[in-house]
Amino acid sequence: NAGVMQNPRHLVRRRGQEARLRCSPMKGHSHVYWYRQLPEEGLKFMVYLQKENIIDESGMPKERFSAEFPKEGPSILRIQQVVRGDSAAYFCASSREGAGSSGNTIYFGEGSWLTVV
Amino acid sequence: SQKIEQNSEALNIQEGKTATLTCNYTNYSPAYLQWYRQDPGRGPVFLLLIRENEKEKRKERLKVTFDTTLKQSLFHITASQPADSATYLCALDVQAGTALIFGKGTTLSVSS
Numbered sequence: 001n002a003g004v005m006q007n008p009r010h011l012v013r014r015r016g017q018e019a020r021l022r023c024s025p026m027k028g029h030s031h032v033y034w035y036r037q038l039p040e041e042g043l044k045f046m047v048y049l050q051k052e053n054i055i056d057e058s059g060m061p062k063e064r065f066s067a068e069f070p071k072e073g074p075s076i077l078r079i080q081q082v083v084r085g086d087s088a089a090y091f092c093a094s095s096r097e098g099a100g101s102s103g104n105t106i107y108f109g110e111g112s113w114l115t116v117v
Numbered sequence: 118s119q120k121i122e123q124n125s126e127a128l129n130i131q132e133g134k135t136a137t138l139t140c141n142y143t144n145y146s147p148a149y150l151q152w153y154r155q156d157p158g159r160g161p162v163f164l165l166l167i168r169e170n171e172k173e174k175r176k177e178r179l180k181v182t183f184d185t186t187l188k189q190s191l192f193h194i195t196a197s198q199p200a201d202s203a204t205y206l207c208a209l210d211v212q213a214g215t216a217l218i219f220g221k222g223t224t225l226s227v228s229s
Contacts (some may be wrong), residue, residue, distance in 0.1 A: 004160075033216045042221035043161070043206065056215055091160050099216045105151065106217060108160035 002027045004109035005074075006092050012115045019079040019086070021112045025094030031055075032075045033099075033106060034067060037089045048099055049075060055099070082116045089113050120144070121220040123207060129226045130197055138192040138223045140207035147209040150183055150190050151217065155204045161219075164205075165192075197227045 005024040013019050025032050034046040048056040049069040060067065064082075069075040079086055090113075093106040124139035140150070149168045153161035167174045167183045167190065174181045180193040194201050204224045208217040 035219075043219040045216050045218060048216045058215075093160075099210070099214055104210070104217075105163050105166060107163065108153075110160045111158075 004092055004094050004107055006090075006109035006112050008112060009110065010113045010115070012117060013082045014117055015083055016081050019082050019114055021077040021079075021090050021092075021114070022074040023077070023092030023094075023109060024074040025092075026096075026107055029094035029096050029107075031095045031098050032069050033093045033095075034075075034077050035091045035093065037091060037111075039088075043091065046077075050098065079114070082114070084116050087114055087116045121207065121209060121218060123205075123220040123223045125223055126221070127224045127226065129228065132198060132227055132229045134197055136194040136197050136201070136225055136227070138205050138225065140190040140192070140220055142188050142209060145188070145209055145211050146185075147211065149210060150181075151208045152179075152181060152190075152192050153206045153208060153219075155206060155222065161206055194225075197225075199227050199229050201225060202227050 007022050030051050032049045035043040037043050045059040047060050047067045052071050064080045066078045089111045091108050091111045093108045095104050095106045097104050120143045122141045130136050151166045152164045154164055155161040165181045167181045169185050178195045182191045204222040206219050206222045208219045211218050
């Protein structure tokens with residue numbers, strides 16, 4: 001299966017701990033996007049990365065959240081000192097062409113469900 | 118402010134009828150608009166893309182229209198089936214070089 005792979009699918013963290021979510025894009029895709037989905041809310045854009053570069057992080061909270069997409073390996077979304085409000089589904093998506101390319105379809109993973117207790 | 122609105126949170130119809138979902142946007146001039154389907158506990162799945170110079174797009178039982186004057190897209194599912202029950206999301210590119218922005222979605226329930 002060459003789809004977008006996310007892990008873990010479910011993650012439970014106590015308040016104050018760190019959460020690390022991983023995303024491997026589809027084969028041949030070098031553009032990665034992270035979205036957050038809260039209960040009863042839509043998908044909220046967080047960050048857009050290309051290999052080794054953050055292209056747009058306008059949707060990322062200013063504190064505690066960071067993302068990277070290294071030359072080798074998966075993209076990582078890191079949440080430090082988690083709070084209850086961080087509980088959500090975090091979706092990663094990837095695309096072959098960059099954002100803004102006409103007809104740029106993005107392909108989503110199945111999500112990582114974070115629960116903060 | 119910029120906004121994407123999907124007509125209602127929930128839509129209930131009977132099997133065999135046509136479901137029509139609406140996506141309205143303000144203060145954007147998107148080059149294209151996309152529709153995705155999301156099932157509970159799963160990631161969104163791409164369905165259709167329509168460009169600003171296209172009025173209508175079809176794929177099997179799905180039809181999408183795009184009216185840039187009204188700033189509206191309509192998504193139709195004809196001969197609906199219970200298996201069509203899901204949440205449908207519209208998405209826009211709001212600015213060149215930025216990621217897709219999504220509406221909150223409309224949850225469709227098709228009863229047999």
